[in-house]
Amino acid sequence: MSLPYLKSLEAVDAALQAGSLKQAAAALSITPAAAGQRIKALEEFLGVDLLVRTRAGLRAAPELEGALPHLQRAFAELKLAADALDLQRTDEIRIAAVSDWADLWLTPRLAQFRARHPNVMFAINGAGDAPQRIGRVDCEVVFAPLEEKSTGRSPAGETDILFHDYLAPVGSPANERRVRASPDAERLEGFPLLHLDFYKDDAEALTWPDWIARYGGRFTAPERGIRFQRVTTALEAVRSDAGFVIAGLALLADHIARAEVSLPFPAAAGQWTAGAFQARYRPGALRKPAMRAFRKWLSAEAAASAERVAALVASH
Amino acid sequence: MSLPYLKSLEAVDAALQAGSLKQAAAALSITPAAAGQRIKALEEFLGVDLLVRTRAGLRAAPELEGALPHLQRAFAELKLAADALDLQRTDEIRIAAVSDWADLWLTPRLAQFRARHPNVMFAINGAGDAPQRIGRVDCEVVFAPLEEKSTGRSPAGETDILFHDYLAPVGSPANERRVRASPDAERLEGFPLLHLDFYKDDAEALTWPDWIARYGGRFTAPERGIRFQRVTTALEAVRSDAGFVIAGLALLADHIARAEVSLPFPAAAGQWTAGAFQARYRPGALRKPAMRAFRKWLSAEAAASAERVAALVASH
DNA sequence: ATCTCAATAAAGAAAAACTTTAGTATAGGG
DNA sequence: CCCTATACTAAAGTTTTTCTTTATTGAGAT
Numbered sequence: 001m002s003l004p005y006l007k008s009l010e011a012v013d014a015a016l017q018a019g020s021l022k023q024a025a026a027a028l029s030i031t032p033a034a035a036g037q038r039i040k041a042l043e044e045f046l047g048v049d050l051l052v053r054t055r056a057g058l059r060a061a062p063e064l065e066g067a068l069p070h071l072q073r074a075f076a077e078l079k080l081a082a083d084a085l086d087l088q089r090t091d092e093i094r095i096a097a098v099s100d101w102a103d104l105w106l107t108p109r110l111a112q113f114r115a116r117h118p119n120v121m122f123a124i125n126g127a128g129d130a131p132q133r134i135g136r137v138d139c140e141v142v143f144a145p146l147e148e149k150s151t152g153r154s155p156a157g158e159t160d161i162l163f164h165d166y167l168a169p170v171g172s173p174a175n176e177r178r179v180r181a182s183p184d185a186e187r188l189e190g191f192p193l194l195h196l197d198f199y200k201d202d203a204e205a206l207t208w209p210d211w212i213a214r215y216g217g218r219f220t221a222p223e224r225g226i227r228f229q230r231v232t233t234a235l236e237a238v239r240s241d242a243g244f245v246i247a248g249l250a251l252l253a254d255h256i257a258r259a260e261v262s263l264p265f266p267a268a269a270g271q272w273t274a275g276a277f278q279a280r281y282r283p284g285a286l287r288k289p290a291m292r293a294f295r296k297w298l299s300a301e302a303a304a305s306a307e308r309v310a311a312l313v314a315s316h
Numbered sequence: 317m318s319l320p321y322l323k324s325l326e327a328v329d330a331a332l333q334a335g336s337l338k339q340a341a342a343a344l345s346i347t348p349a350a351a352g353q354r355i356k357a358l359e360e361f362l363g364v365d366l367l368v369r370t371r372a373g374l375r376a377a378p379e380l381e382g383a384l385p386h387l388q389r390a391f392a393e394l395k396l397a398a399d400a401l402d403l404q405r406t407d408e409i410r411i412a413a414v415s416d417w418a419d420l421w422l423t424p425r426l427a428q429f430r431a432r433h434p435n436v437m438f439a440i441n442g443a444g445d446a447p448q449r450i451g452r453v454d455c456e457v458v459f460a461p462l463e464e465k466s467t468g469r470s471p472a473g474e475t476d477i478l479f480h481d482y483l484a485p486v487g488s489p490a491n492e493r494r495v496r497a498s499p500d501a502e503r504l505e506g507f508p509l510l511h512l513d514f515y516k517d518d519a520e521a522l523t524w525p526d527w528i529a530r531y532g533g534r535f536t537a538p539e540r541g542i543r544f545q546r547v548t549t550a551l552e553a554v555r556s557d558a559g560f561v562i563a564g565l566a567l568l569a570d571h572i573a574r575a576e577v578s579l580p581f582p583a584a585a586g587q588w589t590a591g592a593f594q595a596r597y598r599p600g601a602l603r604k605p606a607m608r609a610f611r612k613w614l615s616a617e618a619a620a621s622a623e624r625v626a627a628l629v630a631s632h
Numbered sequence: 633a634t635c636t637c638a639a640t641a642a643a644g645a646a647a648a649a650c651t652t653t654a655g656t657a658t659a660g661g662g
Numbered sequence: 663c664c665c666t667a668t669a670c671t672a673a674a675g676t677t678t679t680t681c682t683t684t685a686t687t688g689a690g691a692t
Contacts, residue, residue: 002344003391003398006322007680022638028318034681036640041679044600046401047452053639055690067400074393075319081386082319085362085379136363284360323649338669350650352671357648369670371658633692640687648679655672662665 008042011035012050012064013075019057091290094123097141100198100231101277104251105305106141113297120290138285139294145203145275158286160295162277162302165248166309167199167206168263168270170256172241176264187265188216192243193225196234199248203274206246215269235261248273250309267313277302324358327351328366328380329391335373407606410439413457416514416547417593420567421621422457429613436606454601455610461519461591474602476611478593478618481564482625483515483522484579484586486572488557492580503581504532508559509541512550515564519590522562531585551577564589566625583629593618 014024015035025035043050052059060068081087097106102124114120122128146161171179171191179187193208200207208222216222225243228234234245235252238261249270255261279298285291330340331351341351359366368375376384397403413422418440430436438444462477487495487507495503509524516523524538532538541559544550550561551568554577565586571577595614601607 002346003326003394003403005403006326006394009394009397010319010322020638021640030318030680031682032639033641033683037680040640041600044598045603046403047454047598047600064401067397070393070397070400074390074397077386077390077393078319078322078325081325081383081390084383084386087319087321087362138363282360282363284357284363287357287361336669337671346649347651348670349652349672353649356671371669635690635692637690638688641685642683643685644681644683646679646681648677650675650677650679652675653673655670657668657670659668660666662663 005042005045008038009071010075011038012042013071015039015051015058016060016068016072021058091117091119091288092121092123093139093288093290093294094137095139095141096125096137097139098143098277099125100251101141101143103232104235104254105277108254109301113294116297117290117293120294136282138282138288138291139298140280140282141277142280143198143202143273143275143277146278158283159278159280160299160302162279162298163250163306163309164276165199165250165273166267166270166313167246167248167273168267168313169211169244169265170238170247170249170252170261171244171264172238173259173262174241175244176262179264188212188244193222194234194237194243194245195223195225195227196231196245196247197227197229198231198234199273199275201275204271205273206271208246210271211246211269215265249312250277250305253305253308253312256312267315270313321358321361324354325387326391327354328358329387331355331367331374332376332384333388337374407433407435407604408437408439409455409604409606409610410453411455411457412441412453413455414459414593415441416567417457417459419548420551420570421593424570425617429610432613433606433609436610452598454598454604454607455614456596456598457593458596459514459518459589459591459593462594475594475596476615476618478595478614479566479622479625480592481515481566481589482583482586482629483562483564483589484583484629485527485560485581486554486563486565486568486577487560487580488554489575489578490557491560492578495580504528504535504560509535509538510550510553510559510561511539511541511543512547512561512563513543513545514547514550515589515591517591520587521589522587524562526587527562527585531581565628566593566621569621569624569628572628583631586629 011024011028014027015021018024018027021035021039022032025032028035039051046063048063049061050064052061095102095106106124110122114122141162143165147159175191179191182189195208199205208225212222226237228237228245231247231251234247235255237243238245238247244264249256249263249267252261256263279295281291281295286295327340327344330343331337334340334343337351337355338348341348344351355367362379364379365377366380368377411418411422422440426438430438457478459481463475491507495507498505511524515521524535524541528535528538542553544553544561547563547567550563551571553559554561554563560580565572565579565583568577572579595611595618597607597611602611
């Protein structure tokens with residue numbers, strides 16, 4: 001028992017509720033012309049005018065009388081159903097992201113997106129202004145090796161590569177000054193080396209032993225020192241002059257720009273990661289306009305960020 | 317408050333009611349694949365499974381529980397609304413036709429269409445197997461002058477020209493035989509002339525005075541005699557040997573073929589009408605598949621009929 | 633009369649929905 | 663255990679619907 005003209009009926013209901021096509025159209029987020037077309041299609045099919053257009057607004061035509069109460073109840077119920085399913089709240093974006101990326105990269109930039117899209121709510125790693133709801137996250141951000149397109153079937157959903165990171169030693173400005181004073185050969189002499197595990201699974205991961213071997217002269221037992229799982233905590237340590245750490249500049253670009261941390265050595269003495277930060281979108285998530293906008297924005301911001309790191313590496 | 321995924325919700329409701337996608341699809345007159353897609357689209361959008369697919373059929377997923385009663389009520393109400401509007405009965409065709417055409421031409425042929433489309437119901441000029449309903453007729457058949465395409469705007473809706481008619485004297489077979497025996501000059505001598513007003517507004521209308529002047533020799537006061545408004549009644553008069561009438565052969569072709577009436581003179585002694593029988597379809601009416609089929613059939617039948625009259629005129 | 637606003641018409645563009653074809657899993661029968 | 667029938671799913675491509683844009687009409691207000 002297919003029932004055709006669902007959208008026409010919706011428009012009729014909306015028009016009667018709103019009192020004018022224009023307002024009904026606004027309520028349905030379509031143009032007035034489209035609203036008129038929906039209604040007209042049904043009227044033509046039935047060969048009856050369903051709405052009486054009067055100067056004072058719209059009224060139900062007598063032919064509609066029998067159906068109108070049903071219509072109104074039907075759409076009221078549908079609205080309840082939609083609420084129960086959270087169909088309405090299309091303006092919520094749920095993100096699960098590796099927390100360092102979220103804290104260091106996304107959060108500072110997000111204000112900008114939110115300024116442009118004031119009614120989009122976020123839930124990032126469970127926290128945020130969007131209430132907890134049914135359903136999985138819309139977007140997942142990870143640092144991972146690049147997946148071969150051909151490797152099996154893609155895991156359903158689109159994946160954007162945001163940016164690679166660039167690993168290089170980072171220290172506090174104070175420590176940087178001290179290092180600059182030392183001769184090259186023993187420049188790291190006396191500074192504790194901090195180790196960050198965040199990138200350790202990367203195929204091109206740069207460790208202190210690697211770095212020393214390539215650029216660094218002498219240093220006894222470069223593999224020793226405090227290990228950090230998270231970039232954020234390593235960053236805190238560096239800022240309190242605890243030593244140098246090899247970290248990804250992409251996540252720290254802002255801190256470097258604000259001179260909260262600095263590069264003690266030429267940035268060229270570093271290494272691009274093989275993997276990259278990647279955003280994976282749940283299939284279906286991109287149906288929401290808000291998600292499409294977010295994806296576009298995220299990709300653009302990521303590109304800008306990559307650009308900036310590349311410039312930093314080239315110039316420094 | 318636009319509510320998206322209306323069709324998805326409809327499919328969910330139908331699937332739960334039917335117990336299987338296949339049956340739901342049948343109920344919605346779509347393919348099972350389409351039904352699955354509708355549901356899947358919504359599930360993806362929400363990021364939740366709404367239906368639990370089990371060997372024993374489909375069940376509502378827990379996530380759906382809150383919404384399900386609303387959904388069911390909503391679609392039940394919609395169905396009521398649709399019934400009230402007769403949205404369902406798509407297989408009814410309402411025709412308003414000039415009654416002579418309906419009685420003499422359409423009705424005899426309609427059986428053939430009905431054989432092909434057994435579940436299409438007709439209401440012709442208010443009578444028929446289709447119940448009385450709201451709304452205007454779907455198709456109007458008139459005998460009228462040809463409208464210039466350019467004359468103003470078309471009166472909304474498509475118009476098909478069915479066939480022109482051919483006016484010529486018609487009589488009963490008995491009278492025909494008697495006429496054939498008479499010499500040409502006084503061949504109409506002694507026969508009452510019957511006058512049919514049906515075609516009188518046509519630009520090329522052929523009347524008895526016209527005919528006598530052109531083909532007929534002498535006849536005193538050819539404009540006198542009984543006048544008939546309708547072809548059917550004139551036909552009755554002719555069949556009871558009341559005299560000769562100038563009538564349209566297109567409507568009488570069957571009667572001529574069955575030798576119920578006959579042409580007392582060569583058919584070439586006649587005149588094509590300027591106007592034609594025309595079918596005007598209400599805008600929107602052709603959305604119904606049944607209407608499209610009817611239109612196609614009607615046009616084909618009309619063409620065949622025109623062909624037949626032309627052959628009759630040429631041969632006789 | 634002229635202006636403004638809402639509604640309508642028409643055309644083209646965009647998005648949704650559908651069918652087709654092919655493929656996968658599962659239950660029942662040999 | 664294997665085969666087959668059945669229901670569902672996936673992907674691709676096509677058709678239909680729906681929407682926006684642009685222009686026009688018509689009614690009421692200035």
